Amino acid sequence: xxxxxxxxxxxxxxxxxxxxxxxxxxxxxxxxxxxxxxxxxxxxxxxxxxxxxxxxxxxxxxxxxxxxxxxxxxxxxxxxxxxxxxxxxxxxxxxxxxxxxxxxxxxxxxxxx
Amino acid sequence: xxxxxxxxxxxxxxxxxxxxxxxxxxxxxxxxxxxxxxxxxxxxxxxxxxxxxxxxxxxxxxxxxxxxxxxxxxxxxxxxxxxxxxxxxxxxxxxxxxxxxxxxxxxxxxxxxx
Numbered sequence: 478x479x480x481x482x483x484x485x486x487x488x489x490x491x492x493x494x495x496x497x498x499x500x501x502x503x504x505x506x507x508x509x510x511x512x513x514x515x516x517x518x519x520x521x522x523x524x525x526x527x528x529x530x531x532x533x534x535x536x537x538x539x540x541x542x543x544x545x546x547x548x549x550x551x552x553x554x555x556x557x558x559x560x561x562x563x564x565x566x567x568x569x570x571x572x573x574x575x576x577x578x579x580x581x582x583x584x585x586x587x588x589x590x
Numbered sequence: 591x592x593x594x595x596x597x598x599x600x601x602x603x604x605x606x607x608x609x610x611x612x613x614x615x616x617x618x619x620x621x622x623x624x625x626x627x628x629x630x631x632x633x634x635x636x637x638x639x640x641x642x643x644x645x646x647x648x649x650x651x652x653x654x655x656x657x658x659x660x661x662x663x664x665x666x667x668x669x670x671x672x673x674x675x676x677x678x679x680x681x682x683x684x685x686x687x688x689x690x691x692x693x694x695x696x697x698x699x700x701x702x703x704x
Contacts, residue, residue, distance in 0.1 A: 508691055519594070519681055519695035520633065565632050569691060576621065576685065577646060578693065580632030 483566055483584040491589050496553040498584040500566030501546075507569045509542055510578065511551050514563045523551075523564075528571070556588045592616065594696035596682050602702045608670035611699045615663070615684030622659060623693060624667050625681040633681055639665065672703045 484499045500509070508527045512520040526533045526542045526549065533540045539552040553560055563585050567578040595614040603609050615622050620641050625633035636655065638646040641662035650657065654673070659665040669676055679700050683693040 510691065512695075517697075517700075519697045520683075520693075522692040522694065525691055567632070576691065577635060577638065580634070582630065582632050 483564070483581045485584060487585045489587040489589065490556055492556060492558055494556055496556050496586055498551045498564050500549045500581055502568045503547065505571045507571045509549050510567045511540060512565045512567060514565065520565065558588050558590045560586060561588045562586060594682055594684055594694055596696035596699055598699055599697060600700050602704065603672055604704050605674055606671040608668065609672050609701060611667045611680050613665045613682030613696060616694055619684035619686045620662065621685045622665050623683040624657060625683065627679045627681055674703050677701055677703045
């Protein structure tokens with residue numbers, strides 16, 4: 478079963494613009510992670526935010542977490558054509574099996590040159 | 591550092607045939623995961639190993655799927671017999687105690703059952 482739900486399902490922007498993707502989940506979590514998947518490839522870990530954190534940055538990535546709303550957002554600033562990929566949020570539930578991640582269905586981001 | 595290696599990358603078989611996937615995790619990673627990813631969906635965990643012990647196989651369809659991780663390194667996932675609905679990408683991932691939460695994925699094996 479999938480816990481996270483990404484929104485939107487697909488997003489198309491121009492190079493240089495910012496891209497924002499949202500993730501909602503259902504249960505209490507230890508952490509929330511974002512992964513990127515290029516077409517035909519495996520997933521690449523981007524960033525992890527713990528349940529007691531509200532915001533985290535890594536390069537052009539900014540992640541926020543609102544545990545009261547059970548939601549997270551991923552912002553990619555100054556997007557590049559190479560950012561074209563599917564982006565998945567994954568949650569590690571608290572009280573459950575340690576290190577078990579539950580993935581959402583993903584957001585397909587297309588960055589047009 | 592070499593990443594997670596999987597083979598084959600692609601496999602086409604007829605239904606009722608057996609198929610096996612192989613995974614070599616990142617050196618030193620004691621935790622290994624097998625996921626299945628259907629088209630347009632996120633990965634779903636099939637089984638997780640801590641060293642050679644399967645600690646979470648609750649999502650593995652045990653009537654036709656089996657897995658092993660001999661010596662706590664390489665792992666093999668087998669389907670016998672394959673069904674049409676097994677067509678998917680099978681992903682292997684690994685993690686270490688040091689970077690426990692972050693998982694490192696291989697490129698996956700794309701299976702098509704005809």
